[in-house]
Amino acid sequence: MTSTLPVAVPAGPGQQPGSGGRRPLGKSLLARVRPWMLLTPALLVLAVLLLWPLVRVGLFSLQDYGLKEIVSGEPNWIGLGNYVEVFTSSQLWTVVLPNTVVFAVLSVSFTVIFGTAVAVLLASLGRVWRTIVSSAIMAAWAMPAVTGTYVWVWIFDADRGVFNHVLQALGLQDAPVNWFTDRWSFYAIVLLNVVHHGFPFVAITVLAGLLGVPKELLEAAEIDGAGAWRRFFSVIVPQLKQIFAVVIILSTIWDFKVFAQVYLMPGGAGSNREVLNLGVWSYTESFGQNRYGFGAAIAVLLTLLLLGITVAYVRTILKEEEL
Amino acid sequence: MRREMWTRRNVGAVATAALVALGVAACGSGGSGDDGGDGTVDGEGKTLDVWIMQGTNPSADDFFDEVGTAFKEETGAELNVEFVEWADAHDRFVTSIAGQTTPDVAETGTTWTPEFADAGALAPLDDYIEQAGLGDDLVEGLVEAGTYDGQLYGMPWYAGVRSLVYNTEIFEQAGVEPPTTWAEIESAAKAIKEKFPDKTAVAVPGDAEFTVYPWVWGAGGEVATLDGDTWTSGLDSPESQEGLSFWTGLAADGYSSAGATTWRETDVLDAFAQGDVGMAIMGSWTPGAIVEANKDMEGKFAAVPIPGKDGGMSPSVLGGSHLSVFETAEDKDLAFAFVELMTTGEFATKWGEQAGYFPGQTSLLDETLKSTDPLVAPFAKQFVEGGASVPVSPNFGAVQAKLTTSTMMQSILSGSEDVATASTKAADEMTSLLNGGS
Numbered sequence: 160m161t162s163t164l165p166v167a168v169p170a171g172p173g174q175q176p177g178s179g180g181r182r183p184l185g186k187s188l189l190a191r192v193r194p195w196m197l198l199t200p201a202l203l204v205l206a207v208l209l210l211w212p213l214v215r216v217g218l219f220s221l222q223d224y225g226l227k228e229i230v231s232g233e234p235n236w237i238g239l240g241n242y243v244e245v246f247t248s249s250q251l252w253t254v255v256l257p258n259t260v261v262f263a264v265l266s267v268s269f270t271v272i273f274g275t276a277v278a279v280l281l282a283s284l285g286r287v288w289r290t291i292v293s294s295a296i297m298a299a300w301a302m303p304a305v306t307g308t309y310v311w312v313w314i315f316d317a318d319r320g321v322f323n324h325v326l327q328a329l330g331l332q333d334a335p336v337n338w339f340t341d342r343w344s345f346y347a348i349v350l351l352n353v354v355h356h357g358f359p360f361v362a363i364t365v366l367a368g369l370l371g372v373p374k375e376l377l378e379a380a381e382i383d384g385a386g387a388w389r390r391f392f393s394v395i396v397p398q399l400k401q402i403f404a405v406v407i408i409l410s411t412i413w414d415f416k417v418f419a420q421v422y423l424m425p426g427g428a429g430s431n432r433e434v435l436n437l438g439v440w441s442y443t444e445s446f447g448q449n450r451y452g453f454g455a456a457i458a459v460l461l462t463l464l465l466l467g468i469t470v471a472y473v474r475t476i477l478k479e480e481e482l
Numbered sequence: 483m484r485r486e487m488w489t490r491r492n493v494g495a496v497a498t499a500a501l502v503a504l505g506v507a508a509c510g511s512g513g514s515g516d517d518g519g520d521g522t523v524d525g526e527g528k529t530l531d532v533w534i535m536q537g538t539n540p541s542a543d544d545f546f547d548e549v550g551t552a553f554k555e556e557t558g559a560e561l562n563v564e565f566v567e568w569a570d571a572h573d574r575f576v577t578s579i580a581g582q583t584t585p586d587v588a589e590t591g592t593t594w595t596p597e598f599a600d601a602g603a604l605a606p607l608d609d610y611i612e613q614a615g616l617g618d619d620l621v622e623g624l625v626e627a628g629t630y631d632g633q634l635y636g637m638p639w640y641a642g643v644r645s646l647v648y649n650t651e652i653f654e655q656a657g658v659e660p661p662t663t664w665a666e667i668e669s670a671a672k673a674i675k676e677k678f679p680d681k682t683a684v685a686v687p688g689d690a691e692f693t694v695y696p697w698v699w700g701a702g703g704e705v706a707t708l709d710g711d712t713w714t715s716g717l718d719s720p721e722s723q724e725g726l727s728f729w730t731g732l733a734a735d736g737y738s739s740a741g742a743t744t745w746r747e748t749d750v751l752d753a754f755a756q757g758d759v760g761m762a763i764m765g766s767w768t769p770g771a772i773v774e775a776n777k778d779m780e781g782k783f784a785a786v787p788i789p790g791k792d793g794g795m796s797p798s799v800l801g802g803s804h805l806s807v808f809e810t811a812e813d814k815d816l817a818f819a820f821v822e823l824m825t826t827g828e829f830a831t832k833w834g835e836q837a838g839y840f841p842g843q844t845s846l847l848d849e850t851l852k853s854t855d856p857l858v859a860p861f862a863k864q865f866v867e868g869g870a871s872v873p874v875s876p877n878f879g880a881v882q883a884k885l886t887t888s889t890m891m892q893s894i895l896s897g898s899e900d901v902a903t904a905s906t907k908a909a910d911e912m913t914s915l916l917n918g919g920s
Contacts, residue, residue, distance in 0.1 A: 226601035229580045317741030318682075318753070337740040340896035425744030430689050430888035433898075446573045447883030449601075451580070 213462075219455035226449045241456035250435070259436045259461075262346055263414040269354045270410050271403070274361025279391070281362065282369045293363065300359035304419045311352045312424055315339070339425040342433040352420050357413065361406050368402040369395065404476045408469055415465055418442065437461045525559025525816045532561065532820065533588035535803065537568035538751045539837050540770035549829055557819050569746060572883055579603045586811035587820055592627035592802045593872060595636035597879035605807045606633040610818040616826065616843075624842045627874060628804045636804025637821045638842025640834060643865045644692060644798045647754070647768065647785045648761035652678065656760075660786045663793050664700075664728055667761075671737035674760040682753060685762035686729060686738040687745035688895045691887035692799045693763040694729065696788045699870055700796025701725030706873040706916055713873060713916035717890070718902075718909035727901045728791075730894045743895040755779055763788065765801075766861035767838040785860040787868055795868035802842065840865055873916060881915045 222228070223237045245251060277296065281289050299307075315322050317337040326332045338344040372395055380390050396403070418438040421427045427434055429443045437457060445454025530553070534542065542565070550561040564585070566574055572594065578584045579601055590598060598604050611617050611634065620638045628636030648660060656677040658670040667684065674683035687693055695705055703722030706715040716722055732738060741749075751768055753759045755775035764785075773780045788796040805824055811817040823829060826843055834841045834850055838858070841847050851862045872878060881887075890908035893899040899907075 226576065226579055226603070230602040317743075318739050318758075319741075334736075335740040337743045337896070339744050340892065340898075426689070426892060428885070429883075430885040430892050431744075432889055443883070446576050448880050449576060 216455045216458055219452050220459045222452045224450075224452040224455070229451070235452075237452070241453045242460075244453065245456050245460060250432070250440075254433060255435050255437055255440050258342075258346065258434065259415060259438075262349065262417070262436065263411060266350055266353045266357070266414040266417075267407060267410045269350065270357040270414070271361055271407060273354060274358040274406070275365050277358060277362040278365035278369055281366050293366075296359040296362055299355055300363075302356065304356060305423060307356050308352055308420050308423045311348055312339075315348050339427075340431065345424065345426070345431070345434045349417070349420050349424065353414060353417055356420075357410060361410065364402060364406055365399065368399040372398045400476070400479075404473070408472060411468055411472070412465055415468075416461060437464075523557050523815050523819045525557035525813065525819070527558070528813060528816060529560040529562050530587065530813075530816055530820055531585040532563045533566050533571075533574075533585045534563055535568050535571055535589045535591070536565045538747050538765060538771055539767040539839075540774045542837070545829075545833065545836060549824065552829070553820055553823060556823065557816060559816055561820070569748070572879065582810060584808040584810045586813075586817045587805055587807055589639065589803045590636055590806045592624065592636070592804060593874075593878050593882060595628045595804050595806060596630040596874070596876040598806065599630040599633075599635040600876040603809055604635040605809050605811065605814055605817075606635055607637055607807060607818070607821075608634050610814075610821075611637070614818075614822055616822070619844050621840075621842050621844055621847055623800055623869070623871070624802050624804065627802070627871070628806075630876065636806045637825050639803045639805045639825050639830075640837075640839035640842055641800060641802035641865070642766050642839050643800055643861055643869055644696070644763050644765045644788070645785045645861050645864045646761055646788050647764040647783055649754070649757065649759065649783050651757075651782050652681065652760045660784070661761075662786075662789050664789060664791050667789060668732065668735075668737075671732055671735075671760065675737050678760075681758050681760060682739040682742065683737040683760040684732050685742050685745065685750045685753065685759050686733040686895065687747065687750050687762075688743040688892040689745060689885070689888045690747045690750065690763075691882065691885075691891075692801065693747070693750075694726070694887055694891060695870070695872065696763065696796040696798045697725035697729040698722045699725070700788070700791050701728070706912060708873070708875075713875065713877075713913060715909040715912035715916065717887075717912060718906045723901050723905050726890075726894070726905055730891070730901065733895050734897075738895075743892055751775070754783075757782075763798075765838075766840070766858070766865070769857045770836065770838055784856055787860055787864040795864065797868050797870035798864055800865065800869035800871055802840075804842075875916055877916050877918055881912050884911065884915060886911045886915070 220241055221238060222235045223240070224235060228235050277292075281292060284292060302310075314320055315338045317323060317335045317339075322338070323332075323335045327335070338348060376394055376398075377390055380394050385393065416438050417436065421434065421436055422439050422442070424434075427439065429435070429439070429447065435443075438461070441454045441457035441461065444450050444457065534546065536542065546561070546563045550563070553559065553561045568591075571591070575584070575588070575590070575594065575598060579598065584603060590604075595604070611620075621641060624636075624638030624641055625634060628634055628638065646661070652674055653660065653670070656670075656674045658673045659666075661667040661670050671683040674681065698705060698717065698721075701721045701724040703719050703725055704716035706713050706717075717726075733742065739753075745753075747764075750759070750762050750764065751771060752775065754762055754764065754768075755772045757776070757779065769783070769785075772783065788798050790796050805821045807814055807817040807821060824833070825841075830841045830843055831846055831849070833839060834846065838861070840850050840862070850858065851866060853859055853862060873881075886908050890904045893904045894901055
């Protein structure tokens, strides 16, 4: 985008006929307007691609909107009916919300902790090994979520899965167990999948920060008698606060709206109601039941939840900065 | 007329009636192909987008290559066929209807056609069918299922039915005969499990609703009945619960497998093709797919109609597919030319033979039903004498999408709920959805 900015050209020849005799005023107005003119294309693109769909989802959520309405194009306003239904649904409070929130908290924690540990490992490796290890974890990152999910499903498959085979070979269980039917074991597998897919991003980002921590600081701390743990938590972590903020916010957003990793698991598409989360619930209501209004209300709820968490988190970070 | 169709007995009767009627109706159809292709369709330079379903049927790539060539010859238009998995298809249809990106023609499951018609996405076909002179030669059960508000939105293409498919090698080695009653199913499963502890004696899948209803009907229950304008699900009746208890009891006794709790029909097929399953409820279209998946299975399996509780037959869902023309199709004449090519004559016969389906044209159906092929005859018997229909309502698609029956099965099979609790929940949900609730 920046490459197209005609920075070197002031109020070019094209502007002169319009500005005429009132040059000073025109110039200051132009100076104020110019940034916006330059931003206009980008803002337009954003408005069309992001803002309009967002507004539409908001509008759908206030309607009883089904296939018929889509085909006919007629609106069908019902006020806050969808929201009332969402908030009075026992499914929301007993299944969907706990699944979504608890899972997100766990997966963000594990992803960040594990990713940071790997980053520290990478930082202490030599050039050759660092390349080898980082390409290996890149492979996990590059794997599409769908492919990754099928691999995990295969590993934990009841009859032909590696996991059950190993447990039985070790004599830890007598008969195969279907790990997908229980809410906890189901989400444990999703957690493995999501952490495995998400930690490389954290590792690489934190590594970049780690390499930027001045060596002098660490040496000084070491001379002062700080051990490895102390050096990490008292010197490195404060230096990387910004990076952790970014990593945690992004992970939170990703892990809250996890969809494919749940939907594609056996029973995850709705036949096991115990494992629904906000994303899958919204999808099955919208596209399975043709209740786009209700699905949109769930989606709006998810967005607001994420927005709330992000704002709260950014505020605490900023407050700590001020201290 | 439509109202009377719901009960399984009537549907079976209709299939039989269609058969009898063929003697009268079939004669006229010979020349109708000529009338239909009156040469007015010019598709030069056009492309027709078509969605065809795939799942547990044999691969259809070669078949559609041939159809494409013939279609190009007849109309000059290109054929662009896209295969869509049954499991994803409902979502794909609904999404594309919402986005106005539907194909020109698509295979629609018989339970979906009224739903999409209700949404205004499909084009009525009566005029075309009349023009082509095909009206009298269509299988009635499929016509009923494709009719919404008095108009036909789905051209009968094929029908299929599920029966009990068993592995003959396993049966021989375990020394059991194909079962004819429920008690015999149980004793056969027991014998197989004793002989082959590592195999699945009988597959009781948790995510395959059409393998569940035969047991409900077989015990004298109903999936749902219509009284006036109100549907009531009968899944929680004592009869239905008896059927469900028998079927899920096979799993509880250890004759199924732990994995089957989350199996779809595609998983049943995979396991059966690997030779790991003694018997399973499988479709008339699966024999080809079994051999395709594993050549060694050729000649090592057979089928019998689903046994009734004390003999006879348990009714099985008469499923099928329509070919529907979507409102978004720019050239509907061209679209119907394709529909006609597929559902009549050479290609309809070939599709039925290759895939193990029963044609939707009465004159062709008769030929298939006379077959003595051991992998066709049992299904044909089930088709004619033991066919039943799921509730014919535009809302049944919502029941399927909600996975009401699968939810019930999985919670019973995983042991989280007993039959009474799970079936009551499922019946309440189905009743509510069928009556347009949520």
